[in-house]
Amino acid sequence: MGELYLAIARDPEIEGLEQLVVMKRILPGFANNHAVVTMFLIEARIAARLDHPNVVQVYDMGRADGSLYFTMEYLHGADLGRVFDAARTQRGGFPLGHTITIMLGVCAGLDFAHEMRRVDGRPMGIVHRDVSPGNVFITFDGEVKLVDFGIAKVLTSQ
DSSP states (O other), X not given: OEEEEEEEEXXXXXXXXXXXXXXXXXOGGGTTOHHHHHHHHHHHHHHHHOOOTTBOOEEEEXXXXXXXXXXXXXXXXXXXXXHHHHHHTSTTOSOHXXXXXXXXXXXXXXXXXXXXBOTTSOBOOEEOSOOSGGGEEEETTSOEEEOOOTTOEESSOO
C-alpha cells in the first residue's frame, strides 16, 4: 500500500543544508482508499511522536501531487534478517553479545512506545504488532532501530 524512496531533503533558506531521508508515500492506487489513508496517517502520527534512540525518527509529513507522504531518518545498514543471514555464513555464527545488545535495543524501543502518553497524561496504548527481523534495523554504526509502526495498534483514540 506504500512505497519508500531515498531522497535528499534540502532547506530552501539555507544553501548547502541537505540530508538523506527516506520518504514513504501511499501508492497512487490507494490514495483514495479511506481505510488506507487512515492507517497511513495513524502510522505517521505515532511515528512522529516516538522520539527515542531505538525508534526510527520521523521528520515531516504532508501532501504532494495529491499523495500523502512522510519523511524519516535514513538508516545506513541492514535489517536484522539480512544481518542474521550474513552471520550464518560466518564461522561461529552470530555472537551472543551482539544478540543481547540488539534485543536490549528492541526492548528499549518497544518499552518507550508502550509507555507513551498523550498530552493529557493518559496512556496511548501503542502496540507495534509486527516485531520481526525485517522491522529491526541495525546501522553500520551499531545502532538498533525499530521501524514500521504501520500496523501498530493504538488502544486510545488520538
